[in-house]
Amino acid sequence: MSIKYSMDERDEQIDVMSKSYALEWIITITQIFTIMCAVKKNPAWKGGLSVSFFAVAFALFYKFKQYGEKAFRQVGAAFMAVGTALIVWFGLSK
Secondary structure, eight states, rough: OOOOOOOOOOHHHHHHHHHHHHHHHHHHHHHHHHHHHHHHTTTTHHHHHHHHHHHHHHHHHHHHHOOHHHHHHHHHHHHHHHHHHHHHHHHHOO
């Protein structure tokens, strides 16, 4: 016996909102982690900082996709460049 389940619009909205809610918490926890590492002089703060820039970039890219305004894409690209530069810079430094 198999039960077929199809998602209605409400289920899809709940799914999207749950992912958004989870992402907000992950970003917050990453920022707390970054601050804690910086205070304790642990070099892991560098990765946390770059993740924060990537989070902002992807949020702006999504807004560009929805609204089509180039400013979202341009600012998102700037945040992406900073996040990438931080990874490269911190990866090369000892």
